[in-house]
Amino acid sequence: MAPLGGTAVQDHVALAEIELCGELIIAASAAGEDRLSLESIDEVLRVAEERTACG
Numbered sequence: 001m002a003p004l005g006g007t008a009v010q011d012h013v014a015l016a017e018i019e020l021c022g023e024l025i026i027a028a029s030a031a032g033e034d035r036l037s038l039e040s041i042d043e044v045l046r047v048a049e050e051r052t053a054c055g
Helices: 012-030 038-045 047-054
Strands: none
Touching: 012 038, 038 047
């Protein structure tokens, strides 16, 4: 049960992970194949963008 004082705590990392999981679920449900390919997963998670930004 949440405290009555309205003291909400946000874990930004957890929220980002939940958002990415949601995006993967949406992509998987829209895919015409049984499984997402590794390339499709990388695209949904924007892995290539991270590599470009870091390197």
